[in-house]
Amino acid sequence: MKGKSNHAMEDCLVSEFKVVDDNELGLFAIFDGHMGHDVAKYLQGHLFDNILKQSDFWTDTLGKGGSTAVTAILINGHKLVVANVGDSRAVICRKGAAKQLSVDHEPSKERQLIESKGGFVSNIPGDVPRVDGQLAVARAFGDKSLKRHLSSEPDIAVEIIDDDVEFIILASDGLWKVMSNQEAVESIRSIKDSHSAASV
Template sequence: MEDMHFTSLNFGTSGKSCFFGVFDGHSGKRASQFARDQLAKYLEVDLQQLGPREALQSAFMKTDASFLQRAEKENLNDGSTAATALLVGRELYVANAGDSRAILCCGQSAIPMSVDHKPDRPSERERIEQAGGTVVYFGCARVNGILATSRGIGDRELKNWVIAEPEIRYKKLEPGDDFLVMATDGLWDVMTNVQVATIISGEKNAQAAAKKLTAEALKLGSMDNITALVVDLREMLADMGPSADEKNG
């Protein structure tokens, strides 16, 4: 199993933030384990000096650089996707590198909080080719005919093209935002965002929702490892009480 995940409901020096992550390893599990163990530590330190966006960006790059140092010493070629979410009060920041994915479920509707980094995504293909790489179809689009994702932690031999720089999306949470779903591609290979939102709509808690998604993905024939992390935002929003906008409304 190369999939890893991280959950902290009392994150940061104040303990008032939350941080979540899913990491899908390839060519071994060392990069995904390293990202799970280290990215949050870098982020916690960076948040003391930087805003959330800048801190997430910095933490991704530091995690990658640190793992690459180890990879050079140990001759490792492991790599990993990283989809993470930082919740500061009602402020949600999602940082993603790779083809794990995060969505916000609002009833049976889904808001994408990340876009998969696939080699044939036009902007990714252009970036790869400008850096001297190629996108070759071998079952699916692959960087230099090897890797089916175009960003991530590690991947020492493909680092010129498989970068760790995350894309970051932001949303202020509001009533009706029910669940945050973060999952590896074992789920998304067989389900659309809307299907995921529909399947878990009305579930009583995050654990039941995650189990339901995993079972459904297996039923639909997913052949990959599946990690589905579900965060029940209804509980969190209820604990926070009404926002300033709701009070004024």
């Protein structure tokens, strides 16, 4: 769902089921584009072609923009594999309690890595920490001008899905800036339809 930003929608999503080698896969992802949606659109079309491992192949060929990503692959309804780059987040609801499965890649948390690559983290009063004074995340895809100082290495988590897990929320940072994980879970827990829950 689009927020109230003053620029065109730059986010993309994937939500589909497919059968691969006798395994039923649920494929879900949110891509939060910035400075244009080219990278987010590219990731949307190539997500499950090993793109997380081959990002250097295409990063230099796209425009100046970039994207964060949070992905979830549900394998046979039992095993959930979550990978993220940036500050889009995956949260599951287990017996009413929120559990974050992804890692927010904030510049202040990864300052040492950024500085080891020759970059810097600005911390201007009234603003959030930014890589080289520009980007508010320490990891992203694309961003050609900052590529030397950023990482596109995903964090990966595996969760076994049992009867205690009620649902998963995938969302970009726009949601998490205004709601805690638990608030997000409680706001939709009573809604059974996923499309209705997404529009709350």
